[in-house]
Amino acid sequence: MILLTPEKHSALKSILISVADDEWIMGHRGSEWLAEAPDLEDDLALSSTSQDEMGHARLLYRLIEELGGPSPDHQVYARPVDDWYPARLVTLARQDWAEWVTRRYFYEVFDAIRRHALISIPFPSLAYALQSIEREEAYHIRYIEAQMTNLAYGGQVAHDYLAHGIAVDWAFIPSLFSWGTAEETWQILQCPALDPRSLQQAFEASIQKQFATWDLAWPGPLGSIDGNGRSAAKNPDLAQIRAELRAVRQIAPDSHW
Amino acid sequence: MTRDDVMERLRTVNDPEIPDLSIVDLGMVESIIVTPERVHVTLRPTFIGCPGLDWILDHAVAALQPAKALVSYDFEHPWSASDITEKGHQQLRSFGIAPPDGGSTTVSCPLCGSQETHQSSMFGATLCRSLYYCRQCQQPFEAWKPI
Known part of the structure; x- marks a missing residue:
């Protein structure tokens, strides 16, 4: 921590909370599909990835x-709802399987880009954590790309479901790029790779390349990155998720993770 | 209590899902410091989200009683599958799990030793395992993920 000024210290905390909240909510939303996935391998994948x-x-x-x-x-259990910063995309209420696959795919692509950007922050504990996380995420991206391939080449109906999932999620993609508390946090950290515009460019380049291999039409330009993408006040699903996450703890206050 | 005593006690703490495999042979013990007041043990976590981590911590503390033990995880020095000892490899095999074979692209069947195997699912019953099938003995088995 000697490497970080107090200002950077606080900027780093506000960046990490967005990342952690995304991961936590993706885990929760993924667990909602348990036992309902198309086959047992997908259930195993859901339980492990979540x-x-x-x-x-x-x-x-x-x-x-x-x-x-x-x-x-x-x-997880006591933070007021207004202090949560997950991207709107990850909090979306459960829809159909194809939408879950596309959401997961978009999220994993984005999350990999974000991890590569975060590693340039001079905070050793974070760098070590990212290294460990990276080894596990390698399995996630391989799995979800295979699911995208299944839907893309699974016949017309599957392809239509996939196109619909992409269209639904596309509108919420810009919420990933914004930073929760203050947009200038990445500037304080002097880490240009965390600039929302850089994240978006890297994301678009990566998706464009893969969409071509799956014969998927480009869904059109992304909406602009607005500062409300992680705002609890603008998120109609967040209060409900938080209530679900706290339900067991509230019934059994001594229960643990 | 000496360092060797501590190691001996920790050998009685097994992975909660692989009964014969101790956390020592799993390669989780990173450091042991014995002072007159207490014993400090640092463990390396295997998979970050493994639900067994808290259980292992509690059992390590209990195994070291009546010594006062401070057991914690070091998230900065990641555990790697190559930390599993040779004995650990044997125990995994006898439990029906193929141990990680650093760098090898084929996974040998822990039951018959054949290399005629294929992965049937990247993910298995726990975070650390994948599912495989052996075409030689026609048996399914699990393999430790090579991270």
């Missing part, structure tokens, strides 16, 4: 604690 994501979130919440923030337990 557990992985929640583990990654917990590790990032621990880093925030190391930086002087509240405990992981507080973050």
Whole structure:
């Protein structure tokens, strides 16, 4: 921490909370599909990837604690709804399987780009955490690309479902690129790769290349990145998710992770 | 309590899902410091989200009683499948799990030793395992993910 000024310290905390919240909510939304996936292998994948994501979130919440923030337990069970910063895309209520596959695919592509950007922040604990996370995420991206391929080449109906999932998610993609608390956090950290516009460019380049291999039409220009993409006040699904996440703890206050 | 005593006690703490495999042979023990007041043990977590991590921590503390033990995880030095000892490899095989074989692209069947195997699912019953099938003995088996 000697490497970070107090200003950077606080900017880093606010960036990490967005990342951790995305991971936590993706884990939660993924678990909603358990036992309902198309086949058992997908169920196994869902349980592993969801557990992985929640583990990654917990590790990032621990880093925030190391930086002087509240405990992981507080973050998950006691934090007021207005202090949550997941992207609108990851919080969307459950729809159909193809939408879940596309959401997961878009998220994994974005998350990999974001991890590569985060690694340039001079905070050793974060760099170590990202290294460990990266090894597990390699399985996630391989799995979800295979699912995209299945839908893309699974016949006309599957292709239509996929196109619909892409159209639904596309409108919410810009919410990924914004940073929760203050847009200038990436400037304070002097990390240009975290500039929302850089993240978007890298994301579009990556998606464009893969859409071509799947014969998928480009869904058109992305909407502009607005600062409300992670705003709790503008997120109609967040309060409900938070209530679900806290339900067991509220019935059994001594239960743990 | 000496360092060797601590190691001996930790050998009694097994992976909750692989009964004969101790956390020592799993390569989770990173460091042991014994002071007159207490024992400090640092463990390397295997998979970050593994639900067994808290269980292992509690059991390590219990195994070291009556010594006062401070057991914690070091998330900065990632565990790697290559940390599993040779004995750990044997125990995994006898439990029907193919141990990670660094760099090898084929996975040998832990039951018959054949290399005529294929992955049937990248993900398995726990975070650390994948599912395989052996075409030689026609048996399904699990393999430790090579991270």
